[in-house]
Amino acid sequence: MSRKFLLYSHDTYGLGHLRRNTTIAAALTAEGNDAEVLLISGSPRSASFPLPPRTDVVQLPSVTKSSAGRYVPRRLTGDITSVVELRAAVIDSAVAAYRPDVMLVDHSPAGVNGELRPCLARISADPGRPRLVLGLRDIIDDAAKVASQWSSEGLWDVLDEYDEIVVYGDPAVCSTATELGLAERCSAPVTHVGYTAPQCGPSRRPKGHGADTPLVVVTVGGGGDGFNLCARYLEFVAHWSSPTFRSVVVTGPLMSSRRRRELRCVAARIRANVEVVEHEPDLRGLLGEASAVVSMAGYNTAVELLTLGTPSLLVPRSFPRREQLLRAQRLAGVSHMDWCPLDELTTQRLARFVSGASSAPRESTNLDLNGAVNVANRLLGAVPAAKVPLTEILMTQGAGHG
Known part of the structure; x- marks a missing residue:
């Protein structure tokens, strides 16, 4: 039985x-x-x-x-x-x-x-x-x-x-x-x-096209309230005449199709090496391939990033609950993660994070995973x-x- x-x-x-x-x-x-x-x-x-x-x-x-x-x-x-x-x-x-x-x-x-x-x-x-x-x-x-x-x-x-x-x-x-x-x-x-x-196997995916170029991944969990973070990141990429990195923005399945289309239109106008996708079947592998991650601070994504040790900038939701804000603040004190409120996520702040992350080593954590x-x-x-x-x-x- x-x-x-x-x-x-x-x-x-x-x-x-x-x-x-x-x-x-x-x-x-x-x-x-x-x-x-x-x-x-x-x-x-x-x-x-x-x-x-x-x-x-x-x-x-x-x-x-x-x-x-x-x-x-x-x-x-x-x-x-x-x-x-x-x-x-x-x-x-x-x-x-x-x-x-x-x-x-x-x-x-x-x-x-x-x-x-x-x-x-x-x-x-x-x-x-x-x-x-x-x-x-x-x-x-x-x-x-x-x-x-x-x-x-x-x-x-x-x-x-x-x-x-x-x-x-x-x-x-x-x-x-x-x-x-x-x-x-x-x-x-x-x-x-x-x-x-998750008890998974290796987190690194087979390297594909452009694999020698540093990868920045933006992820917003389910995506229901992730539009503003994605848009802010694309504004940052647009300021670079020829970015030295490639970007993948994962909107999540719960972002509205209208909002996702807006992001794809912006990405197309930028003409940089940036891809906007709704869903990544192997998100763990993508995060493992990344040189840097910009993410909201939901529980599951934060745990994945703790596991991988990828240099990460958490941009938490702070309304209607302070859950993500508190998690970002507390994990930043005991891990490789940094955090920034959305209203302070300027082009300069993102540039500083991305340039620093490209040379930063992956760090393991002593937290129980x-x-x-x-x-x-x-x-x-x-x-x-x-x-x-x-x-x-x-x-x-x-x-x-x-």
């Missing part, structure tokens, strides 16, 4: 939660040859995401946040209440039918507008309930803001439903969990398991491996005596 793990992520904006859960799913199926994973995701891209072995996905009706900061349906025409009720029913039905041994919830203790509450209430009375684990990224937001939000939404009580809380970060970098004093406030144990870097394997082994360790059925043993023995 398989050991079954259900990984939930609400995925209302960007791709970060789904990427992190997919990385953990890959570690689970690699570390446990009897492990299988069911992902539940609200990402509109979840069905097209590459999945690890013995992994499948249930896609929830998608929601997003309006400019006013409220959740709204992304595609359906009903109000948010009806869509959340539908999502809650899908989640509870999936958990009831799949009967996982462990349920890992990413980031949001009660889900979008409390969509996990019916499921949590039902399984709390189930003697065969799964082990409930909450996974939190290193930085959620400003700690005071998180504490206030959790109080207003009644989430402190929800935390007591969980058997364990894991933090996807290194204790050497101050986390929101530490600032909130979760270890003292929660009944569940709280453990920093390390950053969840084995979070995916660490949390996978914790989850696997909580579920004893199933005994091999007697019929299977007899069949194997019979085959040996044939």
